[in-house]
Amino acid sequence: MDNRRSFIKKSSLIVAAGIMPYPSFLIPKKKGKLGVALVGLGYYSTDVLAPALQLTKYCELKGIVTGSPEKIPIWQKKYGIKDSNVYNYENMHEMANNEEIDVVYIVLPPALHAKYSIIGANAGKHVWCEKPMEVTAKKCKDIIDACNKNKVKLAIGYRMHHEPNTQTLMKWSKTLPYGKIEYVAAEAGYFDSRTDHWKQNKELGGGAMYDMGVYPLNAIRYTKGMEPKAVKAFHKTNRPEIYDEVDETTVFDLQFEDGTAAQGKTSLGERYNNLEATCINGSYYLKPFQQYKGVQGATSDGIILEPFKGNQQAKQMDDDSVSIINDLPMLVPGEEGLKDIFIVEKIYESAAKGSEWIYF
Numbered sequence: 001m002d003n004r005r006s007f008i009k010k011s012s013l014i015v016a017a018g019i020m021p022y023p024s025f026l027i028p029k030k031k032g033k034l035g036v037a038l039v040g041l042g043y044y045s046t047d048v049l050a051p052a053l054q055l056t057k058y059c060e061l062k063g064i065v066t067g068s069p070e071k072i073p074i075w076q077k078k079y080g081i082k083d084s085n086v087y088n089y090e091n092m093h094e095m096a097n098n099e100e101i102d103v104v105y106i107v108l109p110p111a112l113h114a115k116y117s118i119i120g121a122n123a124g125k126h127v128w129c130e131k132p133m134e135v136t137a138k139k140c141k142d143i144i145d146a147c148n149k150n151k152v153k154l155a156i157g158y159r160m161h162h163e164p165n166t167q168t169l170m171k172w173s174k175t176l177p178y179g180k181i182e183y184v185a186a187e188a189g190y191f192d193s194r195t196d197h198w199k200q201n202k203e204l205g206g207g208a209m210y211d212m213g214v215y216p217l218n219a220i221r222y223t224k225g226m227e228p229k230a231v232k233a234f235h236k237t238n239r240p241e242i243y244d245e246v247d248e249t250t251v252f253d254l255q256f257e258d259g260t261a262a263q264g265k266t267s268l269g270e271r272y273n274n275l276e277a278t279c280i281n282g283s284y285y286l287k288p289f290q291q292y293k294g295v296q297g298a299t300s301d302g303i304i305l306e307p308f309k310g311n312q313q314a315k316q317m318d319d320d321s322v323s324i325i326n327d328l329p330m331l332v333p334g335e336e337g338l339k340d341i342f343i344v345e346k347i348y349e350s351a352a353k354g355s356e357w358i359y360f
Contacts, residue, residue: 131157
């Protein structure tokens, strides 16, 4: 436990440094855009990331990695991707010889993140890994080690860390404008009507806690500005015929060293999207707090947190590109993803033990 706390203290300095916007003198002026290869061409790559890459200033879509040959001509026609920049999962390592690709963005089911992040790192490419980072803390550490060994940068796809209103709450966790933060509540869920998807597959990293659950967990941590010391949790389901391997809904409570508490809730069967902080001298909230657009909120004394008008994913990828080009710490390094997965494992342990408190 002492080693973990020491590690968290050291890594938190890096995370905190990443909260602040980059000054203009750090924006690259000479180097061209970084080339990004999307690894996995499912919904998020197709409908969200690829369009966002048409809006970025410091990176661009240059390559794809897919196991679906029928998708290749569609992507090539739409985005002008060269034959030499198209890979599959068996030959992805060959991009080590491709100077047009600087970054691999891993957009696969969680249980595949380590395997393909490590292949990308070994090929000498910087790694952007979607959340959740992986399904075990050990695999998260394996990704970090591979990136360090190959001297490439690693960022986890927590886009909310790049969103201005979220960054305000992160700043308030340090400045405490409303006094000590006594309680944080965060909920993220939606109704998934699919019945045969990787999110219902335990082997691939399915389940509400892995998919949506890292949003409220991470939000509690950055809103409180402190690491929890204990957790208890339980699962429930309204559709046991679908969610027979993984959790449909998970509720978890956290305790902190300063005697305060928090609660998180996540679901693939219920809709909610809310983050609230209750302090000694007031309160504030974001609702919604993790949608792709429209994140907004207010404070108890009437301050309105207006929605960010830009594209969250484009901002995330540009921020990470600036970090790479200028050799700066990533806003969301691998250590941040590891911290969440360490706690997620304890959440599942608690639920398996009848909602017993698990102390770290």
